[in-house]
Amino acid sequence: MLRRFLLRLSLGFGCALVPSAVFAQFAGVDDICLLEPIGGTRCFSSVMLKGPFGLFGAYFNLIYPWFMGVAAGLALLMVLTGGVNIIQSGGDQSARQNGIERMKWAIFGLLFLIFANVILQTLNPSFYK
Numbered sequence: 001m002l003r004r005f006l007l008r009l010s011l012g013f014g015c016a017l018v019p020s021a022v023f024a025q026f027a028g029v030d031d032i033c034l035l036e037p038i039g040g041t042r043c044f045s046s047v048m049l050k051g052p053f054g055l056f057g058a059y060f061n062l063i064y065p066w067f068m069g070v071a072a073g074l075a076l077l078m079v080l081t082g083g084v085n086i087i088q089s090g091g092d093q094s095a096r097q098n099g100i101e102r103m104k105w106a107i108f109g110l111l112f113l114i115f116a117n118v119i120l121q122t123l124n125p126s127f128y129k
Contacts, residue, residue, distance in 0.1 A: 038062045071113050078106035 032055065033043040039062045044055065085099030 039066075068113065068117075072110060075106045075110040075113075078109075079103050082106065 031043045034041075038059075041062055044058050079102075082099040082101075082103030085102060086096055089095035089099060
């Protein structure tokens with residue numbers, strides 16, 4: 001009983017202190033430099049951090065093209081795997097249907113990524129700047 005009370009008390013204090021730590025992290029910071037550059041960017045200036053999305057927006061804009069390239073590559077790999085499943089199915093209709101489903105879902109996932117980009121760009125154009 002006491003252990004449960006102490007656990008709840010410590011979780012309560014921890015949850016109460018998290019927002020203050022988040023809001024205090026950039027107080028008085030001019031530049032944030034990375035250990036390894038991402039896309040040729042070594043440091044984030046205070047101008048980049050004061051945008052509508054702050055540090056998250058700066059990171060996202062650097063990593064987003066890489067993420068889309070990897071996702072497109074994986075979708076292409078899944079389409080190729082589905083094609084190989086269809087070719088190797090022979091007379092087995094369940095294996096052929098499995099290959100068709102794999103190809104269909106890979107193309108659907110790629111379209112989902114593209115339309116997610118369009119929707120985010122439409123809702124807030126400054127997200128990708």
